[in-house]
Amino acid sequence: MIRALYSAASGMNAQQTNVDNIANNLANSNTAGFKSRRAQFQELLYQNVVQPGAAASQQTTVPTGLQLGLGTRAASNEIIFTQGDFSQTSNPLDLVIQGNGFFQVRMANGDLAYTRAGQFQLNNAGGMVDASGNLLEPQITFPQNAQSITVATDGTVSYTLPNQTQAQTAGQIQLATFINPAGLNSLGQNLYQPTTASGEPIIGTPGGQEGLGTLLQGYTEQSNVSVVDEFVNLIVSQRAYEANSKVVKAADEMYQEMNNLTR
Numbered sequence: 001m002i003r004a005l006y007s008a009a010s011g012m013n014a015q016q017t018n019v020d021n022i023a024n025n026l027a028n029s030n031t032a033g034f035k036s037r038r039a040q041f042q043e044l045l046y047q048n049v050v051q052p053g054a055a056a057s058q059q060t061t062v063p064t065g066l067q068l069g070l071g072t073r074a075a076s077n078e079i080i081f082t083q084g085d086f087s088q089t090s091n092p093l094d095l096v097i098q099g100n101g102f103f104q105v106r107m108a109n110g111d112l113a114y115t116r117a118g119q120f121q122l123n124n125a126g127g128m129v130d131a132s133g134n135l136l137e138p139q140i141t142f143p144q145n146a147q148s149i150t151v152a153t154d155g156t157v158s159y160t161l162p163n164q165t166q167a168q169t170a171g172q173i174q175l176a177t178f179i180n181p182a183g184l185n186s187l188g189q190n191l192y193q194p195t196t197a198s199g200e201p202i203i204g205t206p207g208g209q210e211g212l213g214t215l216l217q218g219y220t221e222q223s224n225v226s227v228v229d230e231f232v233n234l235i236v237s238q239r240a241y242e243a244n245s246k247v248v249k250a251a252d253e254m255y256q257e258m259n260n261l262t263r
Contacts, residue, residue, distance in 0.1 A: 008247035010071030015241040017074040033117030034223040099213020101175035105134035117190040140171035176201035
């Protein structure tokens with residue numbers, strides 16, 4: 001019964017982590033560029049009461065053995081980088097990546113970070129920045145009187161000046177991709193940084209040979225969270241938590257009966 005108590009308790013802890021993960025997904029269901037996470041679990045060690053293949057006699061062996069599991073634990077919560085829906089804004093500085101890739105931004109400490117949220121604005125110097133004020137990398141700056149900002153599918157940024165029809169080139173947006181994007185480190189504020197698991201960034205032009213997606217101007221990428229799926233997962237997790245709590249109660253009652261045998 002003691003083994004059952006600890007195994008069921010580990011299941012309750014694992015489901016609590018699952019519910020925490022689901023809660024974060026639902027909380028960000030309207031966060032532009034957000035990517036949902038999926039909790040993954042691993043079984044714990046086994047106690048070998050009878051080792052499979054152990055000798056049963058001089059001529060025979062135990063065919064299956066007796067191994068008692070000690071519960072489960074939360075192993076990871078993988079980032080799911082499926083494409084979110086597009087929402088039209090008609091803002092010329094709102095961009096989405098149609099396919100793979102991340103925008104590069106330079107944080108205040110000088111480090112590069114990567115994001116799928118393409119809601120850009122202009123700072124007081126005319127530079128393109130994200131919602132937190134981080135500069136787009138490579139930097140793209142517009143003059144104060146710039147008009148008709150256009151971003152091509154390959155990332156070429158251009159604008160016109162008053163009383164002129166000839167477009168001026170402001171710069172070229174480059175994207176980054178990773179061999180294993182699920183291994184990126186989440187910083188919050190829709191930002192990621194590479195780790196040993198993700199590999200180093202591969203930089204290229206949108207739509208180029210690196211397999212990067214193309215850009216679409218005037219749209220934002222919505223969260224890829226499916227509210228229906230998350231509520232289904234929440235119900236399943238709640239029922240699993242309830243089942244484990246019933247095991248704890250049953251083991252406790254059995255242990256109580258054992259204690260009463262001497263009375």
